[in-house]
Amino acid sequence: xxxxxxxxxxxxxxxxxxxxxxxxxxxxxxxxxxxxxxxxxxxxxxxxxxxxxxxxxxxxxxxxxxxxxxxxxxxxxxxxxxxxxxxxxxxxxxxxxxxxxxxxxxxxxxxxxxxxxxxxxxxxxxxxxxxxxxxxxxxxxxxxxxxxxxxxxxxxxxxxxxxxxxxxxxxxxxxxxxxxxxxxxxxxxxxxxxxxxxxxxxxxxxxxxxxxxxxxxxxxxxxxxxxxxxxxxxxxxxxxxxxxxxxxxxxxxxxxxxxxxxxxxxxxxxxxxxxxxxxxxxxxxxxxxxxxxxxxxxxxxxxxxxxxxxxxx
Numbered sequence: 432x433x434x435x436x437x438x439x440x441x442x443x444x445x446x447x448x449x450x451x452x453x454x455x456x457x458x459x460x461x462x463x464x465x466x467x468x469x470x471x472x473x474x475x476x477x478x479x480x481x482x483x484x485x486x487x488x489x490x491x492x493x494x495x496x497x498x499x500x501x502x503x504x505x506x507x508x509x510x511x512x513x514x515x516x517x518x519x520x521x522x523x524x525x526x527x528x529x530x531x532x533x534x535x536x537x538x539x540x541x542x543x544x545x546x547x548x549x550x551x552x553x554x555x556x557x558x559x560x561x562x563x564x565x566x567x568x569x570x571x572x573x574x575x576x577x578x579x580x581x582x583x584x585x586x587x588x589x590x591x592x593x594x595x596x597x598x599x600x601x602x603x604x605x606x607x608x609x610x611x612x613x614x615x616x617x618x619x620x621x622x623x624x625x626x627x628x629x630x631x632x633x634x635x636x637x638x639x640x641x642x643x644x645x646x647x648x649x650x651x652x653x654x655x656x657x658x659x660x661x662x663x664x665x666x667x668x669x670x671x672x673x674x675x676x677x678x679x680x681x682x683x684x685x686x687x688x689x690x691x692x693x694x695x696x697x698x699x700x701x702x703x704x705x706x707x708x709x710x711x712x713x714x715x716x717x718x719x720x721x722x723x724x725x726x727x728x729x730x731x732x733x734x735x736x737x738x739x740x741x742x743x744x
Contacts, residue, residue: 442737447681447697450730454704461711472590476658478703479582479595480505481673483651485681485699486603486692487644488674492683493607493690494620494640496541496548500556501648502671504530506664507563508652513572513662516653520575527649534645538637556671563664570663574656582657596696603692616640620688672720676727677702682734702726 458474459466465474484505491498508527516523537555541548584591607613618626619636627633651670656662679685680701681694709722 442740444682444691444694446730446734446737447691447694447701450680450726451697451701451704454701454708458704458708458711461708465707468588468590472592474704474707475590475592475596475700477655478592478700479599480651480655480658480667481670481677481703482596482599482696482699483647483654484667484670484674485677485695486599487647487651489678489681489683489690489692489695490640490644490647491548492620492678492685493617493688494538494637495686495688496552497675497685498552498644499549499671500552500559501644501674502668503556503559503563504534504645504648505652505655505667505670506662507559507566508649509656509659509662509666510563510567510572510652510664512578512653512656513574514566517573517575527653530649531642531645534648535638535642538639538641539634541641542634542637560664560668567662567664570661572656572662574660574662578653578657579660582654596700600693600696607690607692617688617690620686620690622688669720673699673702676724680727680730 462470464470484501488498488501508530511523511526511530514523515526537551540546541551582591586594607616615626615629615631616636616639619631619633619640623633626636652667655667659666677698678690678695679698681696681698682691683689683695705722705726709718714722
């Protein structure tokens with residue numbers, strides 16, 4: 432029984448939750464008033480948009496690719512939400528749908544031309560950033576009232592950000608991890624040849640995963656502007672690194688189609704809380720990204736030890 436509880440596979444699956452627990456305990460120790468509805472709501476204010484961006488990155492990682500444009504893309508979607516979606520809703524919705532279609536087309540281009548996703552998405556990051564600047568040259572705009580009302584919803588007992596994060600994790604988990612088509616999508620990352628021999632189109636799989644990434648990235652931009660009430664062209668540039676770190680922290684792998692929606696959300700929340708924890712320690716914001724990277728390295732080192740132990744078994 433003890434051996435089963437301490438199995439490497441189980442340890443690897445609970446590592447994201449352990450990381451979150453350690454960060455929470457440290458925050459509550461430094462700032463006991465954070466252990467309240469108001470305190471948690473303040474700590475997790477940006478958890479939802481970061482979690483959505485992390486889920487978007489997770490879909491790309493699932494097919495052995497990497498998206499270096501997600502931060503610029505979320506920024507552009509936030510600019511769209513703060514301008515066209517507020518002033519001309521139909522145009523705003525049409526533009527956001529077009530963005531998702533562009534993401535699907537990127538997946539097709541990467542697959543058909545066998546291009547490295549890092550190069551393609553890095554190039555697209557400049558495109559999204561340029562479009563964001565053209566749309567909103569200076570910070571401004573206004574989030575639609577319904578988005579602000581949703582993101583600032585006061586739910587009883589548990590903050591809305593916590594409930595929204597749980598809902599995101601459950602929806603993606605059941606869609607990707609428990610459905611028959613979800614198994615095909617994950618298999619495309621783990622064993623694409625077998626998936627192709629089974630009659631599934633790898634082109635459609637790649638386009639589907641990139642479209643999902645575009646969809647959740649757009650939701651991230653909308654959620655972010657609902658919290659900030661306005662936008663600017665650089666509002667989410669940090670989300671590229673945060674989304675990669677959150678997905679990896681949550682158990683996703685760079686190859687093999689191994690992902691965890693719940694772990695990705697937990698990883699995103701952990702990084703969100705890490706920023707608050709470092710602020711409580713009065714660490715300069717200039718050093719906080721480096722400190723977050725150190726946290727990620729520690730967790731990855733622990734995972735490497737767990738993977739080595741699993742290989743021995």
